[in-house]
Amino acid sequence: MTIIGDRQQLAYIASQAADARVNVELETEGMTLNIGPQHPATHGTLRIIARLDGEQVLWAEPSCGYMHRGYEKLTEVRTFPQVTALVNRIDWLGSFANEVPFILAAEQLMEIEAPPRAQWIRTILFELSRIANVSLFLGDLGVQLGAITPVFFAFRDREYVLNLIEGATGGRFHPNFDRIGGLKDDLPAGWVDETRAVMKKMRKFCDEIENLLFGNEIFESRTRGIGVIPRDVALQYGMSGANLRASGVDWDLRRDQSLPMAWDKVDWKVWTHLDGDSYARCWVRLQETRESTFIVERLLDTLPSGPVMTKVPRIIKVPAGEAWVSTENPLGEMGYYVVSKGDLGPFRVKIRSASFNNISIVPWLLKGVYVPDIITILASLYFILGDIDR
Amino acid sequence: MLLPLQSGKASPLSSPTDSSAEATPRQDAMREQLLSDISACLGSALVQSHINVGNDLCVRVATDAWATSAAALKTSLGFDYFCFLSAIDWLPSPFGKGEEDPTAEPVERDTEIKQGLAGGETRMQVFARIVNHRTHVGITLKTDVPDATPVVPSWVSVFTGANWHEREAHEMFGISFAGHPDLRNMYLPTDFEGHPLRKDFPLLARMVKPWPGIVDVEPLPGGGDEDDAEGSAE
Numbered sequence: 001m002t003i004i005g006d007r008q009q010l011a012y013i014a015s016q017a018a019d020a021r022v023n024v025e026l027e028t029e030g031m032t033l034n035i036g037p038q039h040p041a042t043h044g045t046l047r048i049i050a051r052l053d054g055e056q057v058l059w060a061e062p063s064c065g066y067m068h069r070g071y072e073k074l075t076e077v078r079t080f081p082q083v084t085a086l087v088n089r090i091d092w093l094g095s096f097a098n099e100v101p102f103i104l105a106a107e108q109l110m111e112i113e114a115p116p117r118a119q120w121i122r123t124i125l126f127e128l129s130r131i132a133n134v135s136l137f138l139g140d141l142g143v144q145l146g147a148i149t150p151v152f153f154a155f156r157d158r159e160y161v162l163n164l165i166e167g168a169t170g171g172r173f174h175p176n177f178d179r180i181g182g183l184k185d186d187l188p189a190g191w192v193d194e195t196r197a198v199m200k201k202m203r204k205f206c207d208e209i210e211n212l213l214f215g216n217e218i219f220e221s222r223t224r225g226i227g228v229i230p231r232d233v234a235l236q237y238g239m240s241g242a243n244l245r246a247s248g249v250d251w252d253l254r255r256d257q258s259l260p261m262a263w264d265k266v267d268w269k270v271w272t273h274l275d276g277d278s279y280a281r282c283w284v285r286l287q288e289t290r291e292s293t294f295i296v297e298r299l300l301d302t303l304p305s306g307p308v309m310t311k312v313p314r315i316i317k318v319p320a321g322e323a324w325v326s327t328e329n330p331l332g333e334m335g336y337y338v339v340s341k342g343d344l345g346p347f348r349v350k351i352r353s354a355s356f357n358n359i360s361i362v363p364w365l366l367k368g369v370y371v372p373d374i375i376t377i378l379a380s381l382y383f384i385l386g387d388i389d390r
Numbered sequence: 391m392l393l394p395l396q397s398g399k400a401s402p403l404s405s406p407t408d409s410s411a412e413a414t415p416r417q418d419a420m421r422e423q424l425l426s427d428i429s430a431c432l433g434s435a436l437v438q439s440h441i442n443v444g445n446d447l448c449v450r451v452a453t454d455a456w457a458t459s460a461a462a463l464k465t466s467l468g469f470d471y472f473c474f475l476s477a478i479d480w481l482p483s484p485f486g487k488g489e490e491d492p493t494a495e496p497v498e499r500d501t502e503i504k505q506g507l508a509g510g511e512t513r514m515q516v517f518a519r520i521v522n523h524r525t526h527v528g529i530t531l532k533t534d535v536p537d538a539t540p541v542v543p544s545w546v547s548v549f550t551g552a553n554w555h556e557r558e559a560h561e562m563f564g565i566s567f568a569g570h571p572d573l574r575n576m577y578l579p580t581d582f583e584g585h586p587l588r589k590d591f592p593l594l595a596r597m598v599k600p601w602p603g604i605v606d607v608e609p610l611p612g613g614g615d616e617d618d619a620e621g622s623a624e
Contacts, residue, residue: 065577072562073586077487077596108445235523237551238472249523256526322507324446324519324530326473337519337530339478339506345487352474352519360554389577 030058035374037066045385048362048378052371060366060374062359067389075349080106080180080316083346087336088174090353091387094133094330096125096165099178102349104259105325105338106180109318113260118182118308123262124195124299125168125177126327127292131202132161133330134289137382138209141282144379145222150212157205160198167191180316182309192300199293206290214283223279227365227377230276237364238357241332242288243381245272246280253328261327266298278380285382317344331355331387355387421447424527431466435459440507450508450532457543457569460520460531464548468522469529472549475518475556477535477563480505483589485596512537514563514588518545518552535565544569562587 036047045066051058071090075083087102088095100122107113114122139154162172168187169175177184213219229239234247244251252270254263271287273280320342326335332354339348358381365381366374421441428449429436435455440448451459463469480503503513512534521528535542544567545552554576556567561575564585575582584591 065575068577070586073593076483076589077593232470233550235471236549238474238549251523251526322442322446322448322530324528333473335473337474337476337517341482341504348478350474350476350478350517356554357472357474357551360551364550 033371037063046359046378046383046388048366048374050366050371050374055370057366057369057371057374060363062362064359064388067385069386069390071390072349072351075346077345079344080318080346083349084178085174085176087351088176089386090351090390091133091329091331091334091355091384092173093136093384094129095171095173096169096175096177097129097133097327097329098334099176100126100261101325101327101329101334102336102338103178103180104261104327105323105336106316106318106340107260108323108325109321109338109340110180110312110316111319112181112310112312114182115307115310116262116304117186117306118310119260120262120265120299120303121168121183121187121308122178124296124303125165125175126261127296127299128161128165128195130292130330131289131296132158132165134285134292135161135202135205137285138206138213138282138289141379142209142213142219144375145219147213147216147219150209153205153208153212157201160201164191164195164198167194179309179312181312182307186308192303195300196297199297202293203290206286206293210286214286220279222373222376223282223380224275224277226278226373227369227380228275228277229361229365233361233364234276237361239332239361240354240357241328241330242284243281243332243358245270246284247276248272248274253326253333259325259327262299262302263295265302266295268295268298278376281380281382315344317342318346326352329354331382331384332358334387351390353387353390355383355385356390359383359388418443420527424529425449427467428463428529431462432459438508440509442507446528446530448508448530448532450510450534453533453536453542456516456531456533457545457548460518460545461548463520463529463531468524469520471521471523471528472545472551473519473521473528475516475545475552475559477514477516477559477565477587478506479514479563479587479589480510481513481589485592487596508532510534514540514565516542516559516565518555520549540564541566541568543567546570561585564588 031052033050033052034047035050037045047063047066048060049063050060071086074086078086083102084099087098090098135154135158139151142150165175166172168191169177229247231247231249234244234249250270250272255270268291271284271291273284318340320340322337322339324335324337326333333352334354335352337350337352338346341347365377369377418441425439425441425447432451435451436449437452438450442448482500484499486499505515514535515532516535517530517532519528519530533542542565544556546556547569556570557573557576559565560567560573561578562585567573
């Protein structure tokens with residue numbers, strides 16, 4: 001034991017006492033942290049109630065319903081053509097993609113099919129919705145991790161795609177362009193060339209994001225190995241889209257089911273990742289966005305001529321029956337179970353939205369993670385509030 | 391008429407009707423095979439089934455066997471992807487679409503309960519969709535919800551993801567799920583009364599002010615009413 005003077009000894013005792021006091025004070029009690037519903041990291045009005053032990057999450061539970069608009073009830077008092085205006089607003093960043101499965105379900109019940117040109121344009125607009133939607137995710141991802149730059153790139157470049165959607169449909173966010181039997185209108189003059197130019201810009205945007213984020217040390221350490229979802233769990237929870245493919249499940253509804261759309265007419269690749277962590281989810285989305293630009297270009301190369309609307313009665317009555325159609329939307333599997341009783345409007349529409357299933361895994365996934373990782377995990381799961389609450 | 395392309399060079403853009411005409415019998419045979427596998431797997435739990443040719447297979451199982459048949463299908467036939475679970479109220483809405491004049495005489499409405507594909511005996515049915523993620527083939531499962539005590543077995547022990555879907559069905563239809571850990575409301579306030587997606591729950595916005603939707607469809611100027619209603623839009 002070292003010999004210490006009075007002064008030092010007193011200081012030593014004092015520091016010991018202070019440590020003891022601190023230890024008593026830090027005897028941790030659980031704390032409940034309320035994230036949202038008005039928190040910038042929750043993309044809207046998702047509220048997450050987290051019970052913490054220090055920095056660690058004991059349990060967390062999302063609280064939904066701040067944006068519940070009751071679309072399933074509202075569809076029961078609308079006619080079939082009116083429903084597209086409602087379902088537009090489910091995933092508001094990729095609106096056109098929401099209309100397609102509903103229209104396909106109605107067409108399936110009526111046993112009609114859109115003409116080839118309409119199928120091509122539908123698929124092109126569908127992929128443009130995906131690019132507009134996911135490019136915002138790629139920019140937003142940086143903001144969640146403290147990198148401000150990517151979001152400016154994302155908003156700048158998404159604008160080109162929104163201009164294309166507006167040019168073709170008249171609506172930037174809510175096109176309401178899909179009709180039973182085809183499309184409202186043909187493409188405007190010069191749109192095809194403009195689209196080709198924008199697709200080149202979007203590929204450049206993907207490269208920029210890849211250079212800025214992927215490979216960045218901070219980004220990797222914040223996302224690698226964080227929020228790992230094994231494939232069995234992902235399947236049980238009904239995760240879909242990039243979240244499922246990032247867990248190593250090679251399943252894309254664009255490729256793996258036959259729909260009257262044009263995806264099977266061109267070559268493209270389904271991207272998967274085996275890790276199942278936040279990094280994998282972001283990476284798969286980035287690759288898919290780039291792949292979408294190729295899909296659009298190849299579809300433009302093979303765009304058939306002809307009408308964009310088939311013959312349908314002016315007052316549409318859908319024969320009685322039940323139809324389920326789902327498509328691979330920007331957020332994942334979006335499907336409608338449409339029950340018709342031969343009326344002007346549907347009898348019941350079950351809206352299966354991707355984010356509802358994707359977010360239902362959050363209580364399982366957030367157990368035991370640290371508080372800053374909540375933000376990364378939520379960002380990488382990628383949800384749109386309207387898609388959870390409907 | 392739909393395809394203005396010359397028939398000679400149409401191979402990459404060939405008409406979709408050709409391929410679907412070829413594909414339909416094949417898919418149908420696939421679903422018939424699937425149905426025989428399912429009936430071998432479920433035995434007496436399978437009540438009724440319907441093949442929606444080329445699109446879907448709908449299977450109705452006994453209420454008691456709702457969870458056990460899901461578990462059997464998951465383990466023995468590989469239906470391991472949980473898509474959704476919800477319910478249908480087959481009662482025709484006593485309020486229609488809220489398009490009538492509220493001051494006029496109330497109209498007579500059809501109140502007969504008619505169930506959809508794969509039949510049914512009760513007013514409400516729970517239905518769900520599960521998919522085999524290897525073959526990418528999905529089926530729709532249905533079961534009757536007893537009218538007197540609306541309780542069906544919960545799927546949570548089979549598919550954890552059914553948790554939120556059952557909570558939603560519980561608050562929207564008033565159906566209880568035996569074995570569910572926590573049937574709290576998903577969207578609505580805790581003290582909310584009624585079950586909004588039941589057909590006898592009025593859509594209050596329509597009750598207060600009738601929707602003018604149907605009025606929008608007016609006869610075209612210069613055309614006869616009868617012909618226009620059946621004419622083409624384009």
